[in-house]
Amino acid sequence: MKDNVILRVAAKILFAPIIVFGLYVQFHGDYGPGGGFQAGVIIAAAFILHALVFGLEAGRRLFPLWLNIWLLAAGVLIYGAVGVASMGLNGLFLDYNVLAASPAAGQHVGIILVEFGVGLTVTTVMLLLFHAFAGFSPNAFAEDDIVEGALAQDDIGKGAPDAADGEARQ
C-alpha cells in the first residue's frame, strides 16, 4: 500500500490527530467516559494504521520491539506501584485517599496514575498482538522454536514408541 499516494498522505495527516484524540480520551477518563482502555486502543490504532500503510518494517522502526515489551511491563508496574505506595502510606491496596494531602486530591492522583499505566499496557499489548499476527509465518515459527536446553541433542522420538497416540486429536 506504500505506492498509493492518497493512502500515504491520509495516513500521515491522521497519525498525529489520532494520538491527540487518544490522549484526550485518556485524560478525560478522570471526569467522564474514557480512560486507559479506550485511549490505549485508539493510540495503538494510530501505530497500526502507520504499519498497514508503510509496512511492518517501518512500523517496527517507529516502535521497536524492545521498547514495546518494556513499556508493556512498565504499565503493569505503574499500576501496581500505586497500590503498593498506598499500602506503604498505611492505606489499603489501591486506596487513593492516602496518596495526597486531602482524599479528593488523592483520588485524582491515584486514578490518573493508574489509568496511565492501563493506557500504556493496552497500547503496547495491541501493538504486540498486531505484529505477532501480521508478522507471523509458519516457517519462521518452526525454525526458531528449537529447544536450546540440555536435552536438545537427544533424539526426541527415540525411547517411547507407545507415547504416540490419538489423545491430542480430540
Added chain:
Amino acid sequence: MSIYAIFNNLPALLVVVPLLLSPITALIPIGRLAWVVALFGSGVSVIVAILLCSLTASGIRITYFMGNWPPPWGIEFVVDSATSLTVMAMTTLAFLATLFADRALSAEIAAKDVGKAYSAWLLACGGLYGLVMTADAFNLFVFLEISALASVILIALGAGRDRRALIAAYNYLVIGAVGATFYVIGVGFIYAVTGSLNMADLADRIPDVEARSIVFIGFGFMVVGMLVKAAVFPVHIWLPAAYSYAPSAVSTLLAAIATKAAIYVLARIVFTIFGGVPEVTALALEWVVVPLSIAGIFVGTIMAIYERDLKKMLAFSSIAQIGYITLGIGIATSAGIAAGFIHIGNHALIKGGLFMAVGGIFLATGSRVSVMSMTGIGRKMPLTATAFLICGFSLIGLPLTAGFISKLYLVRALLDNDNLVIVGLVLASSALSVMYLWKIVEVMWVRPAPVDALEINERPALYIPLWIIAIANIWLGLDASWLVGAAEAAAASLLGAGG
C-alpha cells in the same frame, strides 16, 4: 513499609507479590535470574499463607476491602479457615514446584522463553490465589481468566518437545473459556434478580428472591462452569492432554494447585452464595455432583489402568482423585466437606510428587516416560523411584501415608450418612487403583534394566523438592491432627457462613 502496613495487607500481598513480579521476570533475559525472582515470589507467598493460617487458626475471619471501598460496592477479600487451608496447600506446593522448575523448565523450553515462562508461572499462581480469596462473584471470574490464560501459555510451552502441546493448550483454552462463560452467565442471572455481586450479600438476598427458577438457572450455570474448570467427569476432556504434554514442571504446578482452586470455588458457590437455599443446592449435589463424582472415580481409574504413557496415566488418576474430593463435598455434611478439604491438601501433595518424579525420570532419560521405558529405573534412579513409590502408595491410600487419612475420613463421612453402596464403590475403586500402580512398580523394581540402557545420574535439584513432598506424605499419614483440625474448621466455616 511498616510492619503494621504489611500485616494489614496480608490478603492483598498474596496476590500482588506474584502479579507484580510477573512483568519483572518477563523482562529478565537470564533464565536463572528469572527463576530466582519467581522463587522469591513463591517463597513470600508461603510466608504470607502461614501468617494467614495462624490468624485464622485463632478463629479470626479476615476481611479486606480493595481500595478501601466497603462491600457490597467494592471488591472484598475474605480469608476464613477454609480459605487459609486451601491457600496454605497451594502456596507450599507452588513453592516446591518452583524449586523443581529451575532444572526442569530450562531443559524443556527454549532459553529465550524461560523468563517469559516464569512470568506466566507467577501470573497463574497469583490468579489462583486471588480466585480462592475473593468474595466478589465477578472478581472471581477475572481471576479465573487470569489464571486460565497464564496456564494456557504454560501448557503451550511444551511444544518445544512435543507439538501436541499446542493442541492440548488450544483445547484447554476453548473448553476453559466455555466453563468461564457458563460461570459468568450464571453470575449474570443472579445479579439480575439480586442486584449484588458480593458473596455474603448474595447469601443474604437470594433466599428472599421470588423468582426461584432464575435462582436455579443461575446456580446451574455457575456450578457447571466450575465443574468444567475442576475437570469433573464428564467435562474433564481437556485435562489429560493438557497435563501430559505440558513441560514437567508445569504439569507439577497445575496438577498440584489448579483444579484445587476450582473445587474450592465450587464449595464456596454451593455453601456460601447459595447456602440460604438448600432446596436448590441439595438437588444438584445429590443428583449431579455425587453421581458424577462416582462415575469420574471409576472412569479415571479404568482409563489409568489401560494407559501406557505415564504422565497421561497420572492425569487420568487425577480425574479419579478429583472425584473423591467432589464426592466428599457433594454429600454436604460437615464430615464430608472436611474429608473433601483433607483430600484437597493431600492430593496436591500426592500428585505434585508423582508428576515431579516422572519429570525427573523424563529429564534423566530424555524421552517421554511410558510404562515400558520405566524398566529397571528403580535400580538406576533409586532416590526418585523410592519417592515415586511413597507418593504412589499414598495415592492408593495405604496406611501410614497421607492418602490413607483422606480415604479414612471420606469413608467415615459416608458411613455417618449410611451410604453403604458408595462406601463399597470407593473401596472397590481403591483396589482398582492398585492395578495401575503395581504395573509401574513391577517394571521399576522387579524387571532388570535393559542391557543397552543409558547411564543415568540423579540430580539433587530435582530430587530434593521431590523428597520434601514424599516425607510430607508420610508425616501427614502419621500425624494428621493439624490437617484434620484445619479441614474440620474449614467445613464448619463453610457451613456456618451461609446459614
